[in-house]
Amino acid sequence: xxxxxxxxxxxxxxxxxxxxxxxxxxxxxxxxxxxxxxxxxxxxxxxxxxxxxxxxxxxxxxxxxxxxxxxxxxxxxxxxxxxxxxxxxxxxxxxxxxxxxxxxxxxxxxxxxxxxxxxxxxxxxxxxxxxxxxxxxxxxxxxxxxxxxxxxxxxxxxxxxxxxxxxxxxxxxxxxxxxxxxxxxxxxxxxxxxxxxxxxxxxxxxxxxxxxxxxxxxxxxxxxxxxxxxxxxxxxxxxxxxxxxxxxxxxxxxxxxxxxxxxxxxxxxxxxxxxxxxxxxxxxxxxxxxxxxxxxxxxxxxxxxxxxxxxxxxxxxxxxxxxxxxxxxxxxxxxxxxxxxxxxxxxxxxxxxxxxxxxxxxxxxxxxxxxxxxxxxxxxxxxxxxxxxxxxxxx
Amino acid sequence: xxxxxxxxxxxxxxxxxxxxxxxxxxxxxxxxxxxxxxxxxxxxxxxxxxxxxxxxxxxxxxxxxxxxxxxxxxxxxxxxxxxxxxxxxxxxxxxxxxxxxxxxxxxxxxxxxxxxxxxxxxxxxxxxxxxxxxxxxxxxxxxxxxxxxxxxxxxxxxxxxxxxxxxxxxxxxxxxxxxxxxxxxxxxxxxxxxxxxxxxxxxxxxxxxxxxxxxxxxxxxxxxxxxxxxxxxxxxxxxxxxxxxxxxxxxxxxxxxxxxxxxxxxxxxxxxxxxxxxxxxxxxxxxxxxxxxxxxxxxxxxxxxxxxxxxxxxxxxxxxxxxxxxxxxxxxxxxxxxxxxxxxxxxxxxxxxxxxxxxxxxxxxxxxxxxxxxxxxxxxxxxxxxxxxxxxxxx
Numbered sequence: 001x002x003x004x005x006x007x008x009x010x011x012x013x014x015x016x017x018x019x020x021x022x023x024x025x026x027x028x029x030x031x032x033x034x035x036x037x038x039x040x041x042x043x044x045x046x047x048x049x050x051x052x053x054x055x056x057x058x059x060x061x062x063x064x065x066x067x068x069x070x071x072x073x074x075x076x077x078x079x080x081x082x083x084x085x086x087x088x089x090x091x092x093x094x095x096x097x098x099x100x101x102x103x104x105x106x107x108x109x110x111x112x113x114x115x116x117x118x119x120x121x122x123x124x125x126x127x128x129x130x131x132x133x134x135x136x137x138x139x140x141x142x143x144x145x146x147x148x149x150x151x152x153x154x155x156x157x158x159x160x161x162x163x164x165x166x167x168x169x170x171x172x173x174x175x176x177x178x179x180x181x182x183x184x185x186x187x188x189x190x191x192x193x194x195x196x197x198x199x200x201x202x203x204x205x206x207x208x209x210x211x212x213x214x215x216x217x218x219x220x221x222x223x224x225x226x227x228x229x230x231x232x233x234x235x236x237x238x239x240x241x242x243x244x245x246x247x248x249x250x251x252x253x254x255x256x257x258x259x260x261x262x263x264x265x266x267x268x269x270x271x272x273x274x275x276x277x278x279x280x281x282x283x284x285x286x287x288x289x290x291x292x293x294x295x296x297x298x299x300x301x302x303x304x305x306x307x308x309x310x311x312x313x314x315x316x317x318x319x320x321x322x323x324x325x326x327x328x329x330x331x332x333x334x335x336x337x338x339x340x341x342x343x344x345x346x347x348x349x350x351x352x353x354x355x356x357x358x359x360x361x362x363x364x365x366x367x368x369x370x371x372x373x374x375x376x377x378x379x380x381x382x383x384x385x386x387x388x389x390x391x392x393x394x395x
Numbered sequence: 396x397x398x399x400x401x402x403x404x405x406x407x408x409x410x411x412x413x414x415x416x417x418x419x420x421x422x423x424x425x426x427x428x429x430x431x432x433x434x435x436x437x438x439x440x441x442x443x444x445x446x447x448x449x450x451x452x453x454x455x456x457x458x459x460x461x462x463x464x465x466x467x468x469x470x471x472x473x474x475x476x477x478x479x480x481x482x483x484x485x486x487x488x489x490x491x492x493x494x495x496x497x498x499x500x501x502x503x504x505x506x507x508x509x510x511x512x513x514x515x516x517x518x519x520x521x522x523x524x525x526x527x528x529x530x531x532x533x534x535x536x537x538x539x540x541x542x543x544x545x546x547x548x549x550x551x552x553x554x555x556x557x558x559x560x561x562x563x564x565x566x567x568x569x570x571x572x573x574x575x576x577x578x579x580x581x582x583x584x585x586x587x588x589x590x591x592x593x594x595x596x597x598x599x600x601x602x603x604x605x606x607x608x609x610x611x612x613x614x615x616x617x618x619x620x621x622x623x624x625x626x627x628x629x630x631x632x633x634x635x636x637x638x639x640x641x642x643x644x645x646x647x648x649x650x651x652x653x654x655x656x657x658x659x660x661x662x663x664x665x666x667x668x669x670x671x672x673x674x675x676x677x678x679x680x681x682x683x684x685x686x687x688x689x690x691x692x693x694x695x696x697x698x699x700x701x702x703x704x705x706x707x708x709x710x711x712x713x714x715x716x717x718x719x720x721x722x723x724x725x726x727x728x729x730x731x732x733x734x735x736x737x738x739x740x741x742x743x744x745x746x747x748x749x750x751x752x753x754x755x756x757x758x759x760x761x762x763x764x765x766x767x768x769x770x771x772x773x774x775x776x777x778x779x780x781x782x783x784x785x786x787x788x789x790x
Contacts (some may be wrong), residue, residue, distance in 0.1 A: 014433060038409060153749055163749050210629040224715070226628065231621045233717020234605040237750050238621070240714045245745065247642065258745065316711050319635045320619070322628020350640065350653065354548055354558050355632050 014043075015050040016389035019057070023384055025101070027060040027073035048074060054392055055080040076384075078103065081392075082138055083379035084129050084146040084185070087192060087371030088114055090166055090218065093121065094368075095128040097136065098376040100384060102202060106132040107372070114151060117169030118178065126182050144383040144392065146179055146187040147375030149195035153237045159189035162236060165255075186388075188378040192371055193239060194230055196364075197223025199374030200327050203366040212323040213364075214241070215330035216310065216339070217285060220263045224321060241317065242267070246309045262313050266306035268332050274302050289334045303335045307342020314343060314361075315350040322355050329364030336363060409438075410445040411784035414452070418779055420496070422455040422468035443469060449787055450475040471779075473498065476787075477533055478774035479524050479541040479580070482587060482766030483509055485561055485613065488516065489763075490523040492531065493771040495779060497597060501527040502767070509546055512564030513573065521577050539778040539787065541574055541582040542770030544590035548632045554584035557631060560650075581783075583773040587766055588634060589625055591759075592618025594769030595722050598761040607718040608759075609636070610725035611705065611734070612680060615658045619716060636712065637662070641704045657708050661701035663727050669697050684729045698730045702737020709738060709756075710745040717750050724759030731758060 021036050022028060028036070034044045051057045051074075058077035078101035087094040091114070096107040108128050114121060125148075133139060152164025159176035161167055179187035197213035205211055209228040215221050220242040224231045231238050242263035249260025256263075264270055268285025275282040275291070278298055282288050291299035314326060326347075332339060340361060348356055364370060382388050416431050417423060423431070429439045446452045446469075453472035473496035480497075482489040486509070491502040503523050509516060520543075528534060547559025554571035556562055574582035592608035600606055604623040610616050617634040619626045626633050637658035644655025651658075659665055663680025670677040670686070673693050677683050686694035709721060721742075727734060735756060743751055759765060777783050 222715075226621065226626045226633070227624060229622060229624070231626070231716070233621065233750075234719035234754075235717055235749055235752065237747065238715065238717040240717070240747065240750065241711075243747055244711050244714050256747065313711070316636075316639050316708070317715060319639050320617075320633065320712060320715060321626070322630055322633040322635070324629035352632065352635065352638055352651065354630055355628075355635065357630065359629075 015047040015393055016386040018044065018047040019051055019384070019389050020386065022051070022057055022074060022076050025076050027075040029073050033074075050393060056389065056392070076100070081144040081383060082133070082142045083376055083383060084125075084143060084183075085372045085375035085379060086125050086146065086148045087195065087375055088121065088148065088150050089192065090114055090151050093125060093128075094372050095125055095132065096372040096376065097129070097132045097138075098372075098380070100380045102373055102376040102380060104369075104372070104376075106136050108132060114166065114170070115168050118173040118175065119169075122175070122178055122182070126179075129183065140183070143183065143185055145185050145379040145388065146183070147195065147377070147379035147382075148175060148179075148187055148189045149192040149371050149375050150175075150189060151192045153235065153240070154189050154191045154194075155236045156188075156190050156232050159187060161189075186382060186391075188375075188382050190230075190232075190375075190378060191221075191223070191236065191239075193221040194223040194232065195372075195374030195378065196329060196366075196370040197225055197239075197327075197374065198230060198377050199370035199372070200329065200364055200366045201225055202373055202377050203370070204327075204364075205325055208325050210321070210323045211325045211327065212239075212314075212317055212321060213327045213329060213370075214310070214314070216267065216306075216328060216332040217330035218268055220267050220310070220330075222317070224323075226321060226323075241313050244313045244316070246312050248305075248309060262309060266309040271299075271302045271306050271332075275299060285331045285334075289331070292335050292338060300338050303332075303338045304342040306332075307339045307344075308346050309342075310339075311343040311346030312350075315347050318347060318351045318355050318359065324358055324360070326359065326361045327364050328361070329367070329370060333363050410442040410788055411781040413439065413442040414446055414779070414784050415781065417446070417452050417469060417471050420471050422470040424468050428469075445788060451784065451787070471495070476539040476778060477528070477537045478771055478778060479520075479538060479578075480767045480770035480774060481520050481541065481543045482590065482770055483516065483543065483545050484587065485509055485546050488520060488523075489767050490520055490527065491767040491771065492524070492527050492533075493767075493775070495775045497768055497771040497775060499764075499767070499771075501531050503527060509562050509565070513568040513570065514564075517570070517573055517577070521574075524578065535578070538578065538580055540580050540774040540783065541578070542590065542772070542774035542777075543570060543574075543582055543584045544587040544766050544770050545570075545584060546587045548630065548635070549584050549586045549589075550631045551583075551585050551627050554582060556584075581777060581786075583770075583777050585625075585627075585770075585773060586616075586618070586631065586634075588616040589618040589627065590767075590769030590773065591724060591761075591765040592620055592634075592722075592769065593625060593772050594765035594767070595724065595759055595761045596620055597768055597772050598765070599722075599759075600720055603720050605716070605718045606720045606722065607634075607709075607712055607716060608722045608724060608765075609705070609709070611662065611701075611723060611727035612725035613663055615662050615705070615725075617712070619718075621716060621718075636708050639708045639711070641707050643700075643704060657704060661704040666694075666697045666701050666727075670694060680726045680729075684726070687730050687733060695733050698727075698733045699737040701727075702734045702739075703741050704737075705734075706738040706741030707745075710742050713742060713746045713750050713754065719753055719755070721754065721756045722759050723756070724762070724765060728758050 057074045078099040085096045161170040176187040211225040213223045222239040243261040245260040254261035254264035272282040452469045473494040480491045556565040571582040606620040608618045615637040638656040640655040649656035649659035667677040
């Protein structure tokens with residue numbers, strides 16, 4: 001065996017590097033792969049065999065041959081493995097199995113407070129994952145990674161929540177360690193709005209590199225994709241616009257202790273409170289949405305003004321981040337054009353023309369699946385990375 | 396010759412890929428490179444010879460040998476090529492030659508308005524570059540790339556200014572095309588505050604991945620480094636915080652036509668105007684700084700209040716971007732602790748504790764060299780990239 005050939009075989013990630021060329025989803029022949037990789041066909045042949053054996057790639061049709069054995073084409077085989085995707089809200093867990101291209105294979109939604117603590121919530125996730133695997137006739141060996149969204153600040157590198165305000169028991173809890181102990185798979189953990197931003201981009205804006213996803217619900221937060229990458233910031237709190245002060249908010253006290261926070265003015269509960277002050281009974285975002293749907297003018301006006309408050313903060317986001325798309329999601333997005341109109345009014349009046357020249361502000365099209373799709377993308381990206389494929393090759 | 400060996404030689408960027416391993420600046424032996432690259436020593440030998448011939452790497456000492464020919468060590472040779480770095484302000488051009496590790500070899504600073512237009516300004520840059528090359532005994536063949544900062548929004552991908560307010564004649568001008576025609580080198584063009592952010596990080600915070608550089612001078616702007624990358628946004632206007640509205644600014648009209656912009660409240664000329672309204676003669680940032688240095692209490696108070704206004708906007712930046720370092724630069728940074736104190740007061744009082752738990756707010760240490768160092772880094776990064784090294788190998 002030549003030195004070169006031995007080095008190729010012994011290379012720490014030769015097959016996983018070749019696999020990166022196949023991740024585009026298009027079929028390739030061995031000859032194309034050899035040219036793309038700058039490697040000899042014999043080398044490519046060995047690596048393709050490894051990936052075929054793992055099932056990560058599969059033959060696709062037959063390319064035209066110039067005689068002799070027809071050169072097969074290969075492509076990513078997204079069904080070869082399964083990822084677990086979890087979106088934990090304040091009071092629900094959405095648990096999904098998907099293939100490696102984020103197509104949902106099975107799903108489950110349950111009401112359960114995140115305040116139950118990590119052990120009980122994650123135990124439920126693991127049990128649900130096993131039941132879902134059984135329901136589609138697959139087993140735990142097919143499961144390669146998990147993506148998990150949590151409703152609070154998360155240090156993505158370690159997968160731990162950091163001083164989350166509504167998650168008692170979770171502060172510093174080692175979610176990836178627990179998942180490795182109980183399911184034997186790596187877990188990628190992120191803030192719930194961050195995974196919604198990734199999911200929305202995957203579903204509706206795959207070509208957009210600068211996207212801001214704003215969740216308006218019980219709280220208000222955002223996920224920032226800039227230059228094609230999710231931006232998490234130094235402590236994982238990037239996008240936390242709920243506690244930015246708005247002009248109208250002087251004197252209104254927020255749960256955080258400060259005054260005038262956007263969340264205290266424009267969240268679902270804040271709008272409900274403003275309606276109660278006018279003698280209109282409303283407690284929750286759902287009740288506000290019901291009033292808007294009935295055509296209640298006070299509710300419509302309150303939602304429009306909330307849009308203007310959100311627009312005030314988004315104007316600053318437009319200056320700072322210069323996105324080309326702002327997506328409004330979360331339960332209050334159910335107020336539709338009434339909310340968007342208020343946002344539009346302020347953002348276009350206040351921003352520099354260059355920054356709004358090609359800016360779209362739209363309602364979420366991914367809706368309630370944005371979170372689990374984003375979590376699935378996080379998990380699949382890891383599974384298909386050189387590191388993830390190396391782990392499959394090794395084990 | 397084996398298939399593998401032929402493929403390696405014919406590979407489009409074999410040597411430039413190997414070179415990426417040598418960019419870390421550390422010495423490596425052929426054997427180490429073979430292991431790192433997962434390639435045969437014979438292959439590595441051919442590629443090392445190509446890079447030695449170009450001068451991009453050079454032998455460094457001798458590693459301990461296990462007998463026979465001693466295996467040489469190689470490392471990046473930063474002096475092998477030169478880059479041109481230019482920082483254009485509203486009224487000056489700073490032109491510098493540096494080596495590939497951004498060490499400045501020669502420099503020139505001239506007062507010349509950017510409003511002279513691109514042809515005259517760039518002609519001056521080219522003539523200065525030639526004179527500086529002659530002064531250090533190098534020639535144009537050694538020059539491999541240019542980095543250029545401009546005082547307005549720039550579409551980095553095309554190197555063109557986009558509707559810049561203070562740069563008549565520059566809108567849409569093809570700076571890289573002009574530089575290629577006149578000096579035969581690629582040019583990387585960016586906004587002046589963006590290159591200052593890159594320069595400040597290179598000099599003072601090489602380990603920091605989330606840094607906000609704020610320039611406070613005639614205008615106010617910022618450069619955002621998030622997740623280790625400069626963020627430019629969809630139209631190249633990311634970081635444009637000069638026209639964010641501040642609470643104190645109600646009714647104050649900005650040059651942009653809106654009211655209450657940060658720039659209309661806290662820039663050098665804005666502070667001077669506030670002092671004139673108190674009967675204190677001041678026109679420019681320099682005059683304000685002189686008053687502060689003399690201990691003029693009205694000037695000190697005005698600078699402190701400007702710091703509070705800047706702090707109001709930076710509080711939102713902290714929520715949105717979650718940087719670990721905010722650097723204050725530009726001429727008004729000369730007011731030092733008076734400015735920083737105002738910023739501190741507001742940012743720490745208003746931000747969520749998690750976002751400020753490990754946040755530093757400091758004065759620029761790169762000072763007036765931040766821009767040219769950043770421009771040099773942009774140019775060197777390009778020259779040392781696979782694409783840049785391929786160009787050198789091809790021609």
